[in-house]
Amino acid sequence: MLSPSVAFSFFYWLVAFCFVVAPTEFQTSGVTIQSLFASWLGSESIDFVNYHIKRTAATTLFHASLPLGYFIGMTFVGESGLDFLELSEWAIHTGWQIYFYSACSLLIACATLVYYWHMNDWSNHPIAKNLSLYGENWRSALLQINAEFRSIDKYTSGPTGTSRTIVVDNWIIKTGAYDVKFVHQDHVVLSVGKTEEYQVSPDTMTTVQYVRINVNPLKAQPAFGVRILSTEYSDFKAKLRTEILTLPNITIHQTSGELFLSAFRDQVHQNPMFVVDSGSSFGSCIGCHEKPASVKLTKQCAELEDGDCKNCRCPPMWCLECMGRWYASRQDQSRPDSWMGGSATCPMCRAKFCMLDVSAIQ
Ligand SMILES: [Zn+2]
Ligand SMILES: [Zn+2]
Ligand SMILES: [Zn+2]
Numbered sequence: 001m002l003s004p005s006v007a008f009s010f011f012y013w014l015v016a017f018c019f020v021v022a023p024t025e026f027q028t029s030g031v032t033i034q035s036l037f038a039s040w041l042g043s044e045s046i047d048f049v050n051y052h053i054k055r056t057a058a059t060t061l062f063h064a065s066l067p068l069g070y071f072i073g074m075t076f077v078g079e080s081g082l083d084f085l086e087l088s089e090w091a092i093h094t095g096w097q098i099y100f101y102s103a104c105s106l107l108i109a110c111a112t113l114v115y116y117w118h119m120n121d122w123s124n125h126p127i128a129k130n131l132s133l134y135g136e137n138w139r140s141a142l143l144q145i146n147a148e149f150r151s152i153d154k155y156t157s158g159p160t161g162t163s164r165t166i167v168v169d170n171w172i173i174k175t176g177a178y179d180v181k182f183v184h185q186d187h188v189v190l191s192v193g194k195t196e197e198y199q200v201s202p203d204t205m206t207t208v209q210y211v212r213i214n215v216n217p218l219k220a221q222p223a224f225g226v227r228i229l230s231t232e233y234s235d236f237k238a239k240l241r242t243e244i245l246t247l248p249n250i251t252i253h254q255t256s257g258e259l260f261l262s263a264f265r266d267q268v269h270q271n272p273m274f275v276v277d278s279g280s281s282f283g284s285c286i287g288c289h290e291k292p293a294s295v296k297l298t299k300q301c302a303e304l305e306d307g308d309c310k311n312c313r314c315p316p317m318w319c320l321e322c323m324g325r326w327y328a329s330r331q332d333q334s335r336p337d338s339w340m341g342g343s344a345t346c347p348m349c350r351a352k353f354c355m356l357d358v359s360a361i362q
Contacts, residue, residue: 004077012073016066020177022162033059048149049142052180053125057114059162059177064110067103071096126179133219134184145171145182155239157228165226167239172215174226187218191245193225195252197262207263209253213244230254256336257328263340264324267355274298274316274359282315282361287322294319294361297346301356309343310351316361317348323358 002010018026019033026032034041037058044051117125123138131138131145148154148168155167166173172188174181193212209230216223228236230253237244246252253259274296276282282293297312304311318326330344343354 005074008073008077009070012070016070019066020063022177033062036062045150046146048146049127049131050122052175053117053122053127056127056178056180057117057125060110061107061114063177064107067099068107071100071103127182130180130182130221133221134182134187141182145173153239155232155236157226157232157236165228165236167236169239172226172240174215174224181215181221181224183215183217183221184219185241188242189216189218189245190214190240190242191216192247192250192252195230195250196227207259209259209262211252230259231256257325260328260336260339261321261324264327264355264358265320267340268295268320268324268358268360271356271359272300273362275362276316282317285319285322286317287326288319291319291321293317295323296359296361297351297353297357298359299353299357300359301354309353309357312346312349312351312353312357314346314348320358320360327355327358 018031022032034055037054041051041054041058122128128138131141134141145168148170149166151168153169155165157165162175162177164175166175170185172183172185191214193214196210196212197207198210199207210227211230211233213226213228213236214223215226233252233254251262253262276296285291285293293316295318296316297314299309299311301307301309326347327342327344328339331339331342340355343352345352
């Protein structure tokens with residue numbers, strides 16, 4: 001049986017963790033700092049900048065009060081739960097005293113910081129400092145951003161969450177828990193840093209690609225990065241006035257077809273190679289007539305007589321890309337998540353094959 005203080009500690013830090021990290025489930029349940037302080041924060045869509053000034057202040061204070069909240073909670077359930085540590089009374093007592101003073105110092109430090117931000121009607125807030133780089137009076141930038149954010153024509157990564165990338169007519173905005181960065185589109189250099197691919201779920205093997213874009217402001221403000229879903233990359237680019245520098249070795253998969261092709265290629269490279277006699281050549285791919293034929297279908301997902309797949313005896317006739325496109329064209333177009341686990345038939349002999357049966361030739 002858990003002692004009350006262990007149970008309380010577990011529960012308290014779990015909830016605290018959810019508040020700090022704010023996983024999607026927690027956000028959709030509506031238990032967020034934004035909803036707790038909703039009436040004070042005002043409306044994001046009407047007064048975007050002030051909303052985020054207040055939100056970052058509230059977040060800083062709220063997070064800083066969590067350790068002290070734990071101490072106060074523990075005084076109600078008692079300290080006896082720490083008995084299992086077999087520490088002496090004195091050690092527990094001193095430990096708690098140190099904890100209490102540290103928690104108080106953290107809260108006082110953050111409260112002082114927020115008070116400093118608030119002076120002169122928030123003129124000391126990092127957001128105000130950030131905007132004042134772009135003009136004498138930061139409030140003129142504030143009004144412009146508010147007006148541009150109210151327009152429907154903007155790019156926003158995801159509908160909710162504390163961490164978002166927003167592009168409006170003149171500004172690139174990145175929101176975070178404690179800070180929001182604003183960069184004017186006329187004073188920035190953008191470049192694609194790298195691309196990252198993730199498997200969304202191991203069952204369907206659907207992959208998503210993220211493009212990491214380096215934002216280098218030309219004004220005195222630190223560089224930062226934003227992460228865009230590759231399928232949203234063209235929407236993001238459409239709202240920009242500047243070009244994004246892209247190295248030639250970076251490929252951005254903007255459609256689900258391209259994303260699939262990259263996953264198909266990875267799978268084929270994981271499959272065993274098909275060894276052909278040295279000196280034999282198979283001519284060029286009969287799909288594109290450009291690349292050499294480079295893949296062979298051989299049943300290897302199961303024993304020859306098991307399963308639905310059949311062994312194809314056709315010689316290599318297709319390049320990897322054309323075979324990938326052929327395979328994709330035989331799938332349910334409305335459900336790209338099912339493609340990796342699906343099957344297709346050989347374009348020549350109609351033998352059924354799955355992605356495990358496609359081998360690169362060697
Ligand atoms: Zn081809
Ligand atoms: Zn065949
Ligand atoms: Zn198979």
